[in-house]
Amino acid sequence: MRAKALTIAGSDSGGGAGIQADLKTFHTYQVYGSSVITAITAQNTLGVQAFELVSPSLIERQIVAVLADIGADAIKTGMLGNATIIETVANSLRRYPVALVVDPVMVAKSGDRLLVEDAVQALREQLVPIASLITPNLPEASVLLGREIDDERTMYAALDDLLKLGAKAVLLKGGHLKGQPLDLFADGQQVLELRSERIDTPNTHGTGCTYAAAITALLARGADLVSAVCQAHAFLYEAIASAESIGAGHSPVNHWVWLSERTV
Ligand SMILES: Nc1ncnc2c1ncn2[C@@H]1O[C@H](COP(=O)(O)OP(=O)(O)OP(=O)(O)O)[C@@H](O)[C@H]1O
Numbered sequence: 665m666r667a668k669a670l671t672i673a674g675s676d677s678g679g680g681a682g683i684q685a686d687l688k689t690f691h692t693y694q695v696y697g698s699s700v701i702t703a704i705t706a707q708n709t710l711g712v713q714a715f716e717l718v719s720p721s722l723i724e725r726q727i728v729a730v731l732a733d734i735g736a737d738a739i740k741t742g743m744l745g746n747a748t749i750i751e752t753v754a755n756s757l758r759r760y761p762v763a764l765v766v767d768p769v770m771v772a773k774s775g776d777r778l779l780v781e782d783a784v785q786a787l788r789e790q791l792v793p794i795a796s797l798i799t800p801n802l803p804e805a806s807v808l809l810g811r812e813i814d815d816e817r818t819m820y821a822a823l824d825d826l827l828k829l830g831a832k833a834v835l836l837k838g839g840h841l842k843g844q845p846l847d848l849f850a851d852g853q854q855v856l857e858l859r860s861e862r863i864d865t866p867n868t869h870g871t872g873c874t875y876a877a878a879i880t881a882l883l884a885r886g887a888d889l890v891s892a893v894c895q896a897h898a899f900l901y902e903a904i905a906s907a908e909s910i911g912a913g914h915s916p917v918n919h920w921v922w923l924s925e926r927t928v
C-alpha cells in the first residue's frame with residue numbers, strides 16, 4: 665500500500681513554500697499527499713504581498729474529510745496563522761495517533777509575519793506537546809523559549825529546554841547561523857550534529873517547509889526519526905545546490921532533485 669502524508673499549512677501562490685512545497689516533496693518521495701489549507705498567501709520569490717486565513721470550522725472540516733476517508737501515515741503542520749486555528753488543529757489531531765511533524769512557522773524568509781504574536785502560547789501549549797518532532801529555526805526557537813539563540817553554544821543549551829516543551833524530539837535548524845549551517849537533532853537519548861557547507865545562493869525559498877515535508881514523507885514510509893532526519897538533510901542540501909532561478913528574488917529549492925530527468 666502506498667504511504668500517505670497529510671500537510672496542514674498555508675498556500676504559497678509562488679509554489680515554493682507551504683502546501684505547494686510539501687506536496688511536491690511528498691511526490692518526490694512517492695508518498696501520496698493530501699492537504700488542508702489554513703491560509704491563502706499572495707506570495708512570490710520577492711515576499712508575501714497579502715494573506716487571508718481560512719475559518720477554523722472549514723479547516724476542521726478539511727481535516728475530518730481527509731482523515732475519515734483517505735487517512736495519513738504521517739502528518740505535518742506549517743503556517744497556522746493564529747491561536748484559534750492552532751487549537752482547532754491540535755484538537756483534531758489529538759485523536760489521530762500517527763507521527764506529527766510541527767514546523768512552527770512564524771515569519772517568512774522575506775521577513776513577513778505568518779503567525780500573530782499572541783498565538784505563540786497556543787503553539788507551545790497545544791500543538792508542540794503532541795508533536796513527534798518540532799523543527800524550529802533559530803528565530804522560532806528564540807521565540808518559543810523567550811531567549812536569544814544565535815550561535816552554537818546557545819543552540820546546544822536550548823535543546824533540553826525545547827524538549828521540555830513536550831515534543832518527542834527537536835530538530836533545531838541553524839540555517840541562520842553566520843558561517844557553516846549546523847542543525848542539531850535531540851530526542852532525549854542522543855544529540856546528532858548535522859553539518860554542511862554553506863551554499864552561496866539566494867535560492868533558499870521554502871527550505872524549512874521542504875525539510876519538514878521530506879522528514880514527514882520518510883516517516884510515512886516507515887523510517888525511524890533519526891534516519892528520516894539524516895536523509896532529509898542530505899536531500900535538502902542537493903535541493904538547494906541545484907535550485908534554478910524562477911523569479912527575481914529568493915527562488916525555491918529544487919523539490920524534484922531526486923527524480924530522474926526524462927524527456928516526455
Ligand atoms: N545556504 C545554505 N547552504 C546549505 N544549507 C542550507 C543553506 N540555507 C539553509 N540550509 C539548510 O536548510 C535548513 C533550513 O534552513 P533555514 O534554517 O533557513 O530554515 P527556515 O528558516 O525554517 O526556512 P524557511 O524560510 O523556509 O522558513 C538549514 O538548517 C540548513 O540545514
Ligand SMILES: Cc1ncc(CO)c(N)n1
Binds near residue numbers: 674676705743769772
Ligand atoms: C505559506 C507559507 N508557509 C510557510 C512559509 C515559510 O517560509 C512561507 N513563506 N509561506
